[in-house]
Amino acid sequence: MSQEFKVGLTWRALFAIITAALLFIPINLYLNLVTGGTIAIAALYVIAILFSEFSRIAGSPLTMNEIFVIYSSMGAVVASLPPYYWLVYRAFYVNTPVTFAFKIHGVPLPYLVPDWLAPPYGDPVYHLRTLMHPAWAKAIAVATAFFLLTLLADVSLGILFSYLFVEVEKLPFPFAQIDYSLIETITERRSEHVRMFLAGFYPGLIYGALLYTGQALGIQIIPLPWADLTWLTEKYMPGALIGFATDPSSFVLGIMLDPSTTGLMLLGSATVWIFLNYLFTVDPRYFPVWAQEYYKGMTIATIYQRSFQRIWIAPQFGIALGLAAGLIIALRKSIVRTFKLLVSSRGSARPSHFPPFTLILAMFLTGSLGSVALHHVLIPEIPLYISLLTSTVISFFIAMIASRAIGEIGFFPSMPWPWQAIVYFTPYEGYAGWVQAPYISLGAQGSMCQAVKVAYLTQT
Known part of the structure; x- marks a missing residue:
């Protein structure tokens, strides 16, 4: 792609990113601790629109390139939680x-948490309600090290596959056009586009204000994250998960998909969470532990959590592996072509805006092997070859398949706890090895590649 690119990372864009991060990351942390959800999608649109309007009022509108940098950067910030969130969670x-x-070999789980994950049970630091204390130093250092090593490995694979799939193969990335359309609408403000945008913006603004403002004030105007109907249906279908998701991030992307796709997703969801959950509750032959554990009065959140643990966690592992295998088979020619491109690209010329292949490889090996070494020092009970294969071979394949799938079909399924699935098949018996993984790609490279595609569309 021979294009003339313009700079988007200006002082105005940087100021917008820092300001928005300071505002929205604490909100995301609080909402995740309270409800388990975030406001990732809502925050993206609000940030882009607000800063665009502020700059326009000031007489110096943001350029399309600046809005792209704000939009894409905040997409990464608000969609993820900082590593120190898990320190609060472990406290x-x-x-x-x-x-x-819950016990392992008769020992309660809190006594098995090592001090590099959290201070031991009974430590006075918990009464201080702060992380700025020497007792947290080791846990903070370990969390920071794993975060930086993971970031290095993730970004290196993102750069590599962005070059292969955006620059070389020019994959379509279906959802990149949606991001570009939003940025174009905010920047150019064509009347026909603005009218359509505002037709959805104002109802969404009112809904979001009612949803989140009430929650922040301690008043439940609209239930978050679900409107629970199980109290009405438990007499007729005990164990069925019946309710409505109220968080816009749960359904807004479905509006963009083909109705046949969303219809099949609805059918599958109803089959699993309504009919099969009901069947396994009333007939204890299949899952007796769940049937015994269920009681009338369970909320939708409790039914989901307990039935997921007792029934659906193992099938989801299998489905995820089967789906990955299906994607490999469906994209087998593309995957072979990717490896050929990877080999041929090592000695070929490359655009100046992509770093050298040797630097990308060094970044990936530093991040992945560094995390393996640190993980082995902390948890030597897990075989070294398991961590090594996970961080290098498996992560490379996950990143490649995710990037390819996002580039061709716009979709890659989330992978539920892949490291835990791997540990399950090892002889490891402990706590730390389950919750702390070496580097493993979760498919974030697909979103990175899509962001690069949008950068090309906006010529940033």
């Missing part, structure tokens, strides 16, 4: 009475 985990009910 709760170590101290809640619930976790003492």
Whole structure:
């Protein structure tokens, strides 16, 4: 793609990113701790629109390139949680009475949490309610190291596959056009596009204000993240998961998909969470532990959590592996072509805006092998070859398949706990090895490649 690119990372874009991060990351942390959800999609649109309007009022409108940088950067920021979030989570985990009910070889789980994950149970630091304390130093250092090594490996694979699939193969990336259309609408403000945009923007603004403002004030105007109907249906279908997702991020992407696709997704969801959950509840022959554990009055969140653990976690592992195998088979020619491109690209000329292949390889090996070494020092009970294969070979394939799938069909399924699935098939018996993984790609490279595709469309 021979295009003339323009700079988008200006002081105005950087100021917008920092300001938005300071505003929305704490909100995301709080919502995730309280509801398990985030406001990722809503935050993206609000940030882009607000800063665009502020700059327009000031008499110096943001360029399309600046809006792209704000939009794509904040997409990465608000869609993820900072690594120190898990320190707060583990502080709760170590101290809640619930976790003492679960044991490994007769030892309650809180006593198995090493000090590099969280201070031990009973440490006075928990009464101080702060992370700025020497007792947290080791856990903060380990979390920071894993975060930086993971970021290095993820970004290197993202750069590699962006070059292969955007620059060389020129894959379509169906959803990149949607991102580009939003950026174009905000920037150029064509009347026909603005009218369509505002027709959905104002209802969404009102809905979001009612949904999140009430939650922030402690008043439930609209239930978040679900409107629970199980209290009405439990008499007739006990165990069925019946309700409506109220968080826009749960359904807004479905509006963009083909109705046949969303219809099949609805059918599959209803089959699993309504009819099969009901069947396995009333007939204890299939899953007796779940049938015994269920009681009338369970909320939709509790039914989901407990039935997922007792029934659906193993099938989802299998489905994820089967889907990955299906994608490999369906994209086998593309995958072979990718390896050929990878080999041929090592000695060929490359665009100046992509780093050298040797630098990309060095970044990936530093991140992946560094995380393997640190993981082995902390948890030597897990075989080294398991961590090594996971961080290098498996992660490379996941990143490649995710990038290819996003580039060709616009979709890559989320992978539920791939590291835990791997550990399950090892002889490891402990706690730390389950919750702390070496580097493993979760498919974020697909989104990175799509962002690069949008960068080409906006000539940034």
